[in-house]
Amino acid sequence: MCFKVYGIDKYRRVSVALMPLSAPASMEKEHQEIWQLLIRIQHLSGKTGSIAEKLAKDLKAHIEKEEELALPLLGILGDIANGKLKNGVAKKASLLGSKFEKEYPGMLHGHKELRKYLERLKKVGAEEGHLTAVRFTETVEKHSKEEEEVLYPAAILAGRMASKRTRSNG
Numbered sequence: 001m002c003f004k005v006y007g008i009d010k011y012r013r014v015s016v017a018l019m020p021l022s023a024p025a026s027m028e029k030e031h032q033e034i035w036q037l038l039i040r041i042q043h044l045s046g047k048t049g050s051i052a053e054k055l056a057k058d059l060k061a062h063i064e065k066e067e068e069l070a071l072p073l074l075g076i077l078g079d080i081a082n083g084k085l086k087n088g089v090a091k092k093a094s095l096l097g098s099k100f101e102k103e104y105p106g107m108l109h110g111h112k113e114l115r116k117y118l119e120r121l122k123k124v125g126a127e128e129g130h131l132t133a134v135r136f137t138e139t140v141e142k143h144s145k146e147e148e149e150v151l152y153p154a155a156i157l158a159g160r161m162a163s164k165r166t167r168s169n170g
Contacts, residue, residue, distance in 0.1 A: 021076060021089065023067060023071030023072055023074065024071065024074050024077075027071050028067070028071070031063050031067065035063065038056055041121075041125075041136055047124045048128050051117065051124055055114070055121060059140075062110045062111075062114060065107065069096060069099060069155075070107070072093070073096060073097055073100060073156075073158040074158065077158055090169075091166050093158060093159055093162035094159060094163040094166045096159060097163060098163070100155055101159065111148060115141070115144070118137045118140055119137075121136075125137070
């Protein structure tokens with residue numbers, strides 16, 4: 001969700017009071033697609049569905065943390081690359097970047113924990129003939145690697161660039 005709240009300072013100029021950061025739409029869509037597929041897998045018969053239910057609990061918390069911390073930082077990459085990062089956005093991103101850097105090791109650990117569920121889901125799904133579950137695990141494993149190798153480091157760099165921007169503008 002993107003919204004702006006404007007205030008008028010004592011000189012009657014419009015100033016931006018609040019400029020929230022927003023995730024790239026493509027990343028939000030990918031998370032939604034992963035989640036929707038997992039919901040379908042939870043309804044599969046046998047152990048596959050019950051493993052998917054357990055996975056869903058941990059995955060939901062993990063995705064929420066990503067959407068709170070990492071994805072909004074990815075949303076400013078275009079402005080950084082184009083030299084159009086506004087001061088208000090930079091300040092917010094700087095704070096968020098610091099928070100994400102503290103959470104980063106935990107996020108990576110979360111991926112390791114999720115992989116255990118994914119491996120079990122893949123094995124049981126294959127044994128029970130649920131190819132949708134197998135494909136789901138492969139999709140999430142690929143997504144997870146992309147986050148670890150590209151997206152999380154990019155989010156950290158975005159936060160650092162925003163921090164540098166706030167320091168240079170005093």
